[in-house]
Amino acid sequence: MMPRPPAPAARPRRMVSAFTGLDVCETAGLRLAPGAARVLFEQDRWVFAALIDAHRMVLDRELIWEFAEILNPCWRTVAKEILLALLAPQHEAVLECAHAIRSVRSPRTCFRFLQQFTDWFNWLTDQGVTRLDDVTQHMCERYLEERHWSVPVPGEPRRRLEPDTMAEVVRAMQLPVLYGELLSRDGCTEGFAPWEGKSASAVVGLKKGGPNRVPAVPDLVLQPLLATCLYLVNVVGPHVADLLDVVRAEADSGQDLPRVTKERVPAVREVLARLRAAGEPLPALSTDVVGRRVGRYGADPLTHLAWGRLARMAGASVFNEYAREQVLPEVQELAAEVGIERPWARQAALIAQADSGEQVPWTDPVGDEDLQLMANYVVTACLVLTSALSGMRTSELLELSVGCRQSRSVPGGGIRYGLAGRLIKGKRFGGVPDEWVVIEQVDRAVALAERLVRRPQGAPLFGSVGLSDRVKNLRGWLERTGNREHWGLPVIPQGPTSPRMLRRTLALSIAERPGGLLAAKIALKHISVATAEGYAARPGGSQRLFHAEMHAAEEEHHMKLTLQAFRDAQAGIMPAGPGARGLIDALRHVDAQLNEAARTDPKVLTDDRHLESLLRKLAKALHVGPANFCWFRDPSKALCLRLAGTPDATRPLVGLCDSARCPQATHHRSQRPVWIGTITTIDALLDSPRVAKGEKTRLVPERDRALRVVAEIDAAASTAPAGKD
Structure with a gap:
């Protein structure tokens, strides 16, 4: 029998811990x-x-x-x-x-x-x-x-x-x-x-360096969510803040008021007489407070009455039992005569509904708690806009403090808006100071949030950043109170929402311009310019990291577009435009390389990885315009650079693109609706009696060019074999 191997020797141990007695x-x-x-x-x-x-x-x-x-x-x-x-x-x-x-x-x-x-x-x-x-x-x-x-x-x-x-x-x-x-x-x-x-x-089996697995917020959720939050911040929010200032000022002034005692009953009766003379309703409690009171004590004729508010109208804080019993019959009589209604915003200013533009009061009458609850949901809207339009992480949103807004003038006029905070991820414990360059909508949302939360300088601005729960509660509040219909807001569908998802959505939206996912009211051009300044101003900051994510998403999107152009060409659906011939030649060269590889290499290609490697150089030359693709392979041929007098530039000036004349521009089936929309708009202007004759004369060549482009797109697509299109 073989002897058993000796047990492995135990590692020698320290007699005393190296950290004994240490702080x-x-x-x-x-x-x-x-x-x-x-x-x-x-x-x-x-x-x-x-x-x-x-x-x-x-x-x-x-x-x-x-x-x-x-x-x-x-x-x-x-x-x-x-x-x-x-x-x-x-x-x-x-x-x-x-x-x-x-x-x-x-x-x-x-x-x-x-x-x-x-x-x-x-x-x-x-x-x-x-x-x-x-x-x-x-x-x-x-x-x-x-x-x-x-x-x-x-x-x-x-x-x-x-x-x-x-x-x-x-x-x-x-x-x-x-x-x-x-x-x-x-x-x-x-x-x-x-x-x-x-x-x-x-x-x-954890693989690092793979694709970003964070999904974007679905467009069917994002669009109504952003539309709702923009309306709450831009239209409703200022009215909420103004009224909240009034309510807070009254509450502050009434902190040291005495109780309503026997001696103050005449003052209460004077208030009741004044209300009767003016036909003004008695003050009511907030909706939630009434619900709690009914659940605890049951309903009575004065369940809705705000006794504390009535006491403050008489210059006191609260009623004692004796004073309340003394005025109770008169209060009941007056309630039957003029009614009971919540005290604030009884004659609210008019605002335009989001969908129809019809003028409606910005709110129904509200109580103190109703107003505070509304303010909390407007702050949620401020948080959603800040997250969606800046690209901040949860840690960076949490580090925003009251007083974080930074604005500065820029050469040539205008203002650049910034938010001072801290960068936490990847830094020493506690983070390092950082600044985000943002757009005006974000600055406005943060300014409104500062007014609504009323916290001292340096205090946390948003508190928690649990967006999924906060958006869910916002959706429920809008439906429960009827404010969504009152303001003409869209229904926000169920769906997850988080700062990570909104950050990913913004990166994709900028990377895939001009077909971004954000609401039409938000100018992505300004987002792109503002964030680009942030990358340059603070090369090591968090905004720079966001730019890297955006750039990776842009490269992925351009590869998809190039791959689609190749598949279309294989199916006989050719591009149109002055640069079509050059693009077709490049795609045919790739196709020949692919066929040669298939002939000489017996392996079976199960995906597009080899094709993508052949198209990568072409994809890097792609720049997406609003109604065309620019294949910027030769700067000397770029019409926009010649017009601008910058022939040595490394990127095209897409805003100056004349795709009907540039030898590197192409038109594709996906852009046909844009040109059709241009024709429809010009036709409406030509038919309008308000447009001057000289302007109509200028618009006719624009319309003819758009018609020619559409015809070229249709002709190029019609070359596809039957059943391919």
Whole structure:
């Protein structure tokens, strides 16, 4: 019988932890507020609530680390040592670890690792394991398989979690091996490494550098959402802010008023007499307050009456029981005579409905709580516009503070609007100062939000940024109150909305101009110009990163358009325009290369990857115009550059494009509706008696050119074989 191999030797351990007696924050370089309690390594509860640099993405629970939740006391020390090593990778003891992570990890990241350690170590305890020396690869695989499944939900099947979620689980199991030289109480066997040292990404099959998986907000959701938010900010919002200022001023002035006592009953009767003489209704409570009162006390004739408002009209704060009983019969009599109605905006100013333009009061009469609720939803509209039209991440939206607006004049006139904030992602804990260049609509939305929230300078502007829930609540409020129909707003369909999705939507909208997805009222040209200035002004800022996303989306879109042009040409649907011959020759050359590759290479092409590589150079030359494609392969032939006197430019001047004459411009079937729309518009102008004869004479050649372009597009498309078009 063969003798059993000796057990692997245990790794030598430190007698005492390298971090014994240390102040955690001082060791990690984390700043605490003056007078805050120190966090010591030996404590089983680390409280970082007083961190000065904690940004607004950090949740309160992420600043309280409960090591006592780890059942095995030895493994609590293991978790502490690893987490402090992640926070302070330059500590002398950490530098001795050959495989330690050398970059600083933030407290948020370390908190997630603590959660993973707690789950992993307690699972081992449940399996009867008391030492990390006893951990095997089989145990790691069993635990990973169990964690691969979502938490059970009644009535729903469990699903496998995404690889990026599981990668963090694997990293937590591998960290004790990376810090083996540092650990003092316990550690893995010498030579053991979960999954033989493979990276966490490789273990779970996480592929980095792939396409952006964040979906854009569907157009059927985006268009009505933006139209609603623009209307709330531009039309309704100023009225809400003005009335809210009045209500707040009255509330501030009435804070120290006395109660209505026996001596003040005559003053109340004077108010009642004045209301009777003017035929003015008694003040009513807000809708939600009435609902709560009826649910608690039941209905009575004065359920809707705002007794507090009536007291303030008499120069007091609230009624005591005696005074209320004294005036109750008179109040009941007056209520039957003039009625009860909410006190604010009884004669509201008129505004135009969004759909019909009909003039309607901007609101029905409202109470204090109704007005505050309306203001909250207008702030939600401000948040949606800021996110959708700037491209900010959630962390950057949270860092916007009251007073963040920055505006400056630019040479030649005009104003550039900016928002000062902080860039969090990819930066040291707490972030770095940053600024976004935005358009006027965003500046207006932020200014309105500052008025509505009424917070001190430097306070958070938007608070939470849970857009999905906030948009859902906005949709429900519009329907519940009838304000959507009153203002003539479109129905906002159900659908997810988040800052990441809105950021992706904006990137695609700019990249795919002129056929963007944003509402027609928003000039994408101005968005593009303003954001471009942001990229140039702060090359390392977050807006620069957004530009990189936009550029990648633009390249992908141009490749799709070029591939479609190639497929159309294969089907016999040729382009039209002065540059059609050159484009057709280029596409035929690619087709010949493709055929040659198919003849000489026996492999079967299962996708368009080889074709895309052949078309890539042509796609990079494509510039999309509003009614044509510009294949900018030779600057010397570009009509726009010759007209502008800039023959050495590296990009065409699409705004100066005369696609009917430029030798690099082509027209395609997808652009035919644009030219038809031009013809329809010109026909309407020619038939209008308000247009001068001289202007009509100028429009006739424009119409003839558009007709000629449409005819050329139809003629080129008609060359396709039967059944191909």
